[in-house]
Amino acid sequence: MIRVEGVSKTFRGGFEALRNIDLTIRRGEIFALLGPNGAGKTTLISVICGLVNASAGRVLVDGHDNVAAYRRAREMIGLVPQELTNEAFTTVWDTVSFSRGLFGKPKNPAHIERVLRALTLWEKRNNRLLELSGGMKRRVLIAKALAHEPQVLFLDEPTAGVDVELRREMWNVVRDLRDQGVTIILTTHYIEEAEEMADRIGVIRRGELVLVEEKHALMHQLGRKELTLHLDTPLSAVPPGLASHELTLAEDGHALVYTYDTSRPGKGEGTGISALLTDLEAAGLQVKDLHTRQSSLEEIFVSLVRENA
Numbered sequence: 548m549i550r551v552e553g554v555s556k557t558f559r560g561g562f563e564a565l566r567n568i569d570l571t572i573r574r575g576e577i578f579a580l581l582g583p584n585g586a587g588k589t590t591l592i593s594v595i596c597g598l599v600n601a602s603a604g605r606v607l608v609d610g611h612d613n614v615a616a617y618r619r620a621r622e623m624i625g626l627v628p629q630e631l632t633n634e635a636f637t638t639v640w641d642t643v644s645f646s647r648g649l650f651g652k653p654k655n656p657a658h659i660e661r662v663l664r665a666l667t668l669w670e671k672r673n674n675r676l677l678e679l680s681g682g683m684k685r686r687v688l689i690a691k692a693l694a695h696e697p698q699v700l701f702l703d704e705p706t707a708g709v710d711v712e713l714r715r716e717m718w719n720v721v722r723d724l725r726d727q728g729v730t731i732i733l734t735t736h737y738i739e740e741a742e743e744m745a746d747r748i749g750v751i752r753r754g755e756l757v758l759v760e761e762k763h764a765l766m767h768q769l770g771r772k773e774l775t776l777h778l779d780t781p782l783s784a785v786p787p788g789l790a791s792h793e794l795t796l797a798e799d800g801h802a803l804v805y806t807y808d809t810s811r812p813g814k815g816e817g818t819g820i821s822a823l824l825t826d827l828e829a830a831g832l833q834v835k836d837l838h839t840r841q842s843s844l845e846e847i848f849v850s851l852v853r854e855n856a
């Protein structure tokens with residue numbers, strides 16, 4: 548659906564906000580662009596949408612070059628901006644219809660009605676924006692972005708600063724849109740959001756795309772857990788009887804660390820912990836204490852960003 552080829556952006560003054568980005572977005576997927584503040588997420592979206600010119604490279608939207616064929620490319624895209632706009636005295640119906648008009652599309656009340664119903668705004672269509680709750684205003688932004696029937700929807704921080712309940716509601720809205728065939732690209736600070744929503748995740752850091760991965764493959768990494776066994780008597784090496792387990796020595800031989808995978812439970816011997824405990828006993832090792840830990844999503848994200856430093 549979208550190809551980003553060798554895109555760089557250097558702002559006036561020489562700041563390099565994007566460096567040689569290559570990215571392909573597949574039709575019908577939800578792609579989450581994850582990155583810390585100032586990483587370049589908004590700049591990348593702005594370049595793809597043709598709001599900011601790239602310094603190098605090109606962007607194709609469904610095969611249309613977004614500079615040479617700007618109008619064709621742009622009309623395929625709906626953009627939900629980060630900030631709420633301020634048309635307080637306009638009604639929901641008018642503001643959404645107006646957005647469609649901006650793309651030179653003929654009026655289509657049936658489509659506007661479909662969009663408003665899908666976003667549960669139909670009952671509020673005659674209300675002015677100032678009369679809506681924060682969550683409704685956010686949904687109006689989505690309705691505006693969908694008014695001209697785009698095939699791709701960009702959501703820039705769709706749930707920044709909203710409460711948990713509203714965040715879940717937004718996630719459902721986005722999933723429904725995907726189910727209707729809209730390709731979705733969202734930026735987020737929230738790892739949980741990327742985990743919950745995305746088919747693929749891209750991590751951007753200081754203008755570079757440091758990782759693009761299927762969510763499930765990432766989850767596989769995330770699924771690793773550690774079991775630390777504190778020993779009564781320190782060891783100088785892992786005993787031969789335990790060689791078949793994935794063990795390393797830690798804390799000067801006072802602890803054995805077992806790494807296992809939680810993403811494939813219930814197959815064969817499962818986590819392997821019971822077999823390990825049996826073998827520990829057979830090897831005559833006394834375990835004083837034990838604890839388990841799982842890398843949090845935050846840790847994985849931070850380590851990904853650091854690894855690529």
Ligand SMILES: Nc1ncnc2c1ncn2[C@@H]1O[C@H](COP(=O)(O)OP(=O)(O)OP(=O)(O)O)[C@@H](O)[C@H]1O
Binds near residue numbers: 583587
């Ligand atoms: N018009 C501009 N002129 C100069 N520098 C800019 C301009 N727009 C953005 N930048 C810089 O480019 C970098 C990337 O900004 P961008 O808004 O893309 O980050 P972001 O990843 O969306 O961050 P956030 O999560 O904070 O929204 C920042 O350092 C920002 O200061």
